[in-house]
Amino acid sequence: MSELRGIIVSHAAVAQALVAAVAAITGIEGALTPVSNEGCGTEALAQRLSQAVGTGPAVLFVDLPGGSCFTSSARYARQHAEIAVVTGVNLAMLLDFVFHRDVAPDEAARRAVDAGGKAIRVTAA
């Protein structure tokens, strides 16, 4: 199985910043590719997405569970095999993902939801 890649699909420069943060924390580079919807209509975003994914399995980490980043990602996943989509991307799920890329996209997506969700909490005062 070829190693999974993560594509972060976001508004503005959120994706780029998350990629930089993961590299700064882990030293791992090349596992994640940022895609911004800045200035994109549906067609242009689909093209950016396609270029970023290339060939091989991937998980698309999307910022919001709706909107152009999400609809483009969901359409892409519907048209291509071995692509999973996770919404509500956060740094915690990406940090977990880059160390666990030897699984199928669906399993990586479930794992990301778990890791990302555990990081969201209200801390004690």
Next chain:
Amino acid sequence: MTLALYRIDDRLIHGQVVVGWGQPLNVSFIVLVDDEVRSSDWEQDLYRMGVPPNIEVRFASVDEAARELAVWEADPRVGILLVGDIDTAVALAERAPQVRRFNVGGVHHRAGRTERLRFVYLTDDEARKLRALVARGVDVTAQDVPTARAVPISEFA
């Protein structure tokens, strides 16, 4: 209230519409007018996912929208009507003369289009169609979010 915004946006339902305009207008329903989306349950589910449960989403073909427009305009709640391209806007305005305004909110780069504004790219033909709408008495301005200036058509088409 009524349909507070008639918007041309090739992303259809997305953050700028739901949050950017939806919050300040206190929107209760969104009408998405698009023949292709109207015919696909899968696409409809996709667009519905981006909308909080307190906002109703309706999908309509151009023909259905022309028939239903009076009902939506008479709705006591505030709504937004969305189309994805200029041809759909023109088709709706032709079939429903009560359409008096369009907000150009996002028409992005594609082969043959040139940049008119940061968020508006048009072919010469699309620009001509927008000017024709204005000539028929439809108020057409470009504005991506409510806090931005409404750009008059003379500056982009």
